[in-house]
Amino acid sequence: MPRPRVLPFIILGLLNKNGSMSGRDMIKEFKNEISEFWSVSHSQLYPELQRMLEEGDIEVRKGSSNLKVINYQITKNGIEKLNQWFSESINLKNDDLTSVKLYCIVDRRSPLLSEIFEKEFDLHNQKLKHLKERRQMLFQNQEQINNEYGHYLILTRAIRREKAYLDWLKMNKSKKNR
Amino acid sequence: MPRPRVLPFIILGLLNKNGSMSGRDMIKEFKNEISEFWSVSHSQLYPELQRMLEEGDIEVRKGSSNLKVINYQITKNGIEKLNQWFSESINLKNDDLTSVKLYCIVDRRSPLLSEIFEKEFDLHNQKLKHLKERRQMLFQNQEQINNEYGHYLILTRAIRREKAYLDWLKMNKSKKNR
DNA sequence: GACCGCATGTAACGCGTTACATGATTAA
DNA sequence: TTAATCATGTAACGCGTTACATGCGGTC
Numbered sequence: 001m002p003r004p005r006v007l008p009f010i011i012l013g014l015l016n017k018n019g020s021m022s023g024r025d026m027i028k029e030f031k032n033e034i035s036e037f038w039s040v041s042h043s044q045l046y047p048e049l050q051r052m053l054e055e056g057d058i059e060v061r062k063g064s065s066n067l068k069v070i071n072y073q074i075t076k077n078g079i080e081k082l083n084q085w086f087s088e089s090i091n092l093k094n095d096d097l098t099s100v101k102l103y104c105i106v107d108r109r110s111p112l113l114s115e116i117f118e119k120e121f122d123l124h125n126q127k128l129k130h131l132k133e134r135r136q137m138l139f140q141n142q143e144q145i146n147n148e149y150g151h152y153l154i155l156t157r158a159i160r161r162e163k164a165y166l167d168w169l170k171m172n173k174s175k176k177n178r
Numbered sequence: 179m180p181r182p183r184v185l186p187f188i189i190l191g192l193l194n195k196n197g198s199m200s201g202r203d204m205i206k207e208f209k210n211e212i213s214e215f216w217s218v219s220h221s222q223l224y225p226e227l228q229r230m231l232e233e234g235d236i237e238v239r240k241g242s243s244n245l246k247v248i249n250y251q252i253t254k255n256g257i258e259k260l261n262q263w264f265s266e267s268i269n270l271k272n273d274d275l276t277s278v279k280l281y282c283i284v285d286r287r288s289p290l291l292s293e294i295f296e297k298e299f300d301l302h303n304q305k306l307k308h309l310k311e312r313r314q315m316l317f318q319n320q321e322q323i324n325n326e327y328g329h330y331l332i333l334t335r336a337i338r339r340e341k342a343y344l345d346w347l348k349m350n351k352s353k354k355n356r
Numbered sequence: 357g358a359c360c361g362c363a364t365g366t367a368a369c370g371c372g373t374t375a376c377a378t379g380a381t382t383a384a
Numbered sequence: 385t386t387a388a389t390c391a392t393g394t395a396a397c398g399c400g401t402t403a404c405a406t407g408c409g410g411t412c
Contacts, residue, residue, distance in 0.1 A: 002397040003373060024363055033329060036309075036336045041401060046364060068363055068408050099332045108327040131214075149286040151211060154277045157346055158214045164342035168335055180369040181401060202391055219373060224392060246380050246391055359412075366405070377394075384387075 006097060007040065007048050012057060012082040013104030015074040020061050022069045023049055037099035057081055086112055090119045117173045121166065128162040131155065184275060185218065185226050190235060190260040191282030193252040198239050200247045201227055215277040235259055264290055268297045295351045299344065306340040309333065 014026055021029075023045055030040050049072060052058045057078035061071040074082070086105075090098055098120060105112055135155050139145050145152045192204055199207075201223055208218050227250060230236045235256035239249040252260070264283075268276055276298060283290055313333050317323050323330045 002375095003399090005398065007399080022363075027363095034332075037332060039400070042364075043366075043402085044400060047366085050365095070364080099335065102328045103332050105328040106326050108324050113327075146286050148284055149291075150280045150283040153350065154212075154215060154281050157277065157343070160342055160346045161339065164338055165335070168338045172331070180403090181371090183370065185371080200391075205391095217372070220392075221374085221394075222372060225394085228393095248392080357412100359410100361408105361410085363408085364406080367403085368401100369403105370401080371399075373396100373398080375395085378392085380389100380391085382387100382389075384385100 005048075007044065008052055008055075008057065009082065009085040010038065010040075010097075010100055010104075011045075011048065011052065012074055012078050012085070013100070015058060015072060016079065016082055017104055017106055020071050020073045022071050024069065034100060034103055037103070038097075052078075090116065090123065092123065095120075095123060114173065117169050121169045121173060124162055124165055124169070128159065128166065131159045131162060135159065183226075185222065186230055186233075186235065187260065187263040188216065188218075188275075188278055188282075189223075189226065189230065190252055190256050190263070191278070193236060193250060194257065194260055195282055195284055198249050198251045200249050202247065212278060212281060215281070216275075230256075268294065268301065270301065273298075273301060292351065295347055299347045299351060302340055302343055302347070306337065306344065309337050309340060313337065 011026065014029060015021060018025075018029075023042065026045060027040070027042050030038065049058065049070075053060070053072075057075060058072045059075050061073045086101065088094070098116060102113075102116065135152075138148075138155070139152055189204065192207060193199060196203075196207075201220065204223060205218070205220050208216065227236065227248075231238070231250075235253060236250045237253050239251045264279065266272070276294065280291075280294065313330075316326075316333070317330055
């Protein structure tokens with residue numbers, strides 16, 4: 001069994017947020033706003049849109065002003081799928097998509113937000129703990145560090161990165177949602 | 179023209195660092211040490227090893243104790259390719275591999291290190307500047323933030339991440355190399 | 357009417373994963 | 385000797401990119 005596709009969900013998230021978009025619009029939003037966390041090229045997007053049409057998650061918006069530009073909108077079917085995606089709990093496997101999910105949540109008071117923050121905090125706290133244990137185990141003295149300096153470097157970088165992310169999560173966890 | 183392969187270089191880096199390894203050894207090192215930054219599965223690795231054999235970058239080490247385990251070592255050809263990879267200058271396109279490159283550099287006094295730190299600093303300083311400009315442009319008041327809260331969140335996260343990385347780079351740039 | 361830009365479409369390929377297969381080594 | 389384990393191998397597919405193709409729409 002191959003891994004389930006994720007691009008459809010991201011497209012649904014965009015359509016749900018913006019109402020109606022053409023393929024071109026999506027490409028632009030991907031490139032300008034989400035490229036830090038996610039990327040897609042048009043040669044991947046257009047076939048996916050056709051497939052989603054067939055599966056009934058999106059539909060062509062009637063009355064387009066331009067013959068060439070095709071505007072899509074989400075269907076009830078699609079909204080259902082999207083909500084299911086949102087409510088899937090975060091784990092190590094799908095964590096790379098958490099930022100994209102966040103991006104699609106426009107309402108500051110959404111209960112999904114604090115859920116995500118809590119879960120992410122636990123997950124990355126665990127990760128930080130594991131990284132620190134590895135540093136402790138592998139690099140107990142200066143000689144071991146000098147013996148594999150590159151390895152030591154990227155381990156310290158990973159630890160820094162996780163710490164910074166946990167700080168950010170902590171800050172947002174403690175914020176009131178209004 | 180398809181994108182050039184990168185897995186061969188990483189394999190060369192490992193072999194250069196460790197002397198002689200079997201496919202299994204590489205898998206283990208990938209999983210245990212580099213998985214934070216890079217991953218590979220055996221079904222990708224083994225065909226790659228065969229291809230590299232054909233291309234003359236690696237060779238089978240003679241006198242293996244075990245009939246089944248195949249131990250590889252790097253050839254002169256391979257060392258040349260590896261050094262060329264190391265000396266390629268870092269840019270936005272190949273930046274995702276910088277951590278793996280670092281990992282393969284064992285010598286703390288290697289001149290490559292400070293080169294990488296300098297270049298990375300410039301690159302990510304630029305990135306941070308761009309992110310801050312976008313935040314400035316898109317979110318000038320609380321209303322705009324509340325209107326697209328998820329977008330605001332991931333933008334602030336990206337800014338934090340870049341700041342943390344720049345701090346780490348600054349720390350390592352200023353370290354004496356002995 | 358000739359030209360260019362742009363939204364959309366198609367093809368090929370590298371990257372990475374899961375699933376399944378094979379044959380050698382080791383354990384019972 | 386039978387069973388389990390393990391290193392290696394193969395297949396299919398989703399993800400993402402570059403290159404190339406098509407055809408509408410506007411500009412000169």
